[in-house]
Amino acid sequence: MDNAFRMLSDLVSNLTSVIVGILGLGIVGSLAFGDMMGLDVIGNITSLVESLASSGVVGLLVLAVLYSLVNR
Numbered sequence: 001m002d003n004a005f006r007m008l009s010d011l012v013s014n015l016t017s018v019i020v021g022i023l024g025l026g027i028v029g030s031l032a033f034g035d036m037m038g039l040d041v042i043g044n045i046t047s048l049v050e051s052l053a054s055s056g057v058v059g060l061l062v063l064a065v066l067y068s069l070v071n072r
Contacts, residue, residue: 016069016070020070023041026039026041027041027042027045029041030042
């Protein structure tokens with residue numbers, strides 16, 4: 001059972017790493033080429049930050065949780 005949880009944890013960690021890498025690539029691509037294939041990566045990130053900032057303390061807590069998940 002311990003092995004299954006370790007495998008699941010490794011899977012989530014690897015997927016998070018891949019998603020963060022793709023996000024970084026999307027940001028660089030968006031800066032270099034503008035909107036790629038109709039995807040506005042920087043606009044979506046800006047919108048997310050604005051919605052979290054307008055939520056007050058709850059938005060700050062969500063941002064802290066997301067930050068901790070990405071930095072694992």
